[in-house]
Amino acid sequence: MYIPDIYKNENQEEIQNFIHENSFAILVNQTDGKLWATHIPLILDKNEAGKDILVGHVSKENPQAGSFSENAEVLAIFSGPHTYVSSSWYDHENVPTWNYLAAHIYGKVKVLNHDEAVGSLKKLVDKYEKKSKTPLRVEDLSKKTMMQACGIIAFEIEITSVEAVKKLSQNRDKKNYDNIISELENIGDLNSKQMADEMRKNK
Incomplete structure (x- = not known):
């Protein structure tokens, strides 16, 4: 991913929190000689050796599942808040742009056996059931x-490379930066509000 230096995010704790909070990812690889993408939740976890991994599953009917043994290299794309930034909000003439947060995780896939697959399902369900009034348990x-x-292929991805971008108008002076935040808050939609919050945290 092309990331100008000013927008690179190399804070590992921040990146991990971002993945935890934006865990519905796009998994991309080569399948049958062409690029293939699947939208799935992925959990950031650690393997027995203490290395960071991503854990998930796809349907056995998904052609991507059959490609893991032939082409283990994958890319997981995580997206966060994003929004249009109008250059009319600046005190000088310029072009409009787009602010956003994203992370690209590269790695190698390892297919899990049935018991390991059930274990990964438990982790997935436990994570997302936390907010339920009566949490569902796989064990029940x-x-x-x-x-x-039996209809899924579960896997873990050994992470080999991480790229993260945090484009939050860092190239603007304080006056224009603060005005962008104000304008985003006035728009009031979810992405604009979330972006304003991210920009405030980044000041």
Whole structure:
């Protein structure tokens, strides 16, 4: 990913928090000789050796599942808040732009066995059920329901490279930076509000 130096995010704790908070990713690889992408949740975890990994699964019907053994290299794309920035908000003439946060994680896929797949499902469900009034537990599901786990290919991705971008108008002076925040807050949609919050945190 092309990232100008001013927008590079190399704070590992910040990147990990970003992935935890924006875990619905796009998994990209070469499948049957062409680029293939699947939208799936991925969990940032650690393997037995203490190395950072991503864990997820796809349907066995998904052609991407059959390609993991042939082409283990994958790219996981995580996207955060993003919004248009009008140059009419500056005190000088310039062009409009787009502010955004994103992370690209590169790695190698390892397919999990059935027991490991069920374990990864437990982690996934536990993470997203935290906000439920009556959290669902994989352990409580019937054998009949859990038969559906036979229809997935679960995997872990050993992370080999991380690239993260945090484009938050860092190239603007304080006056224009603060005015962008104000204008985004006035727009009031979710992305604009989230971007304004990110810019405030980055001051």
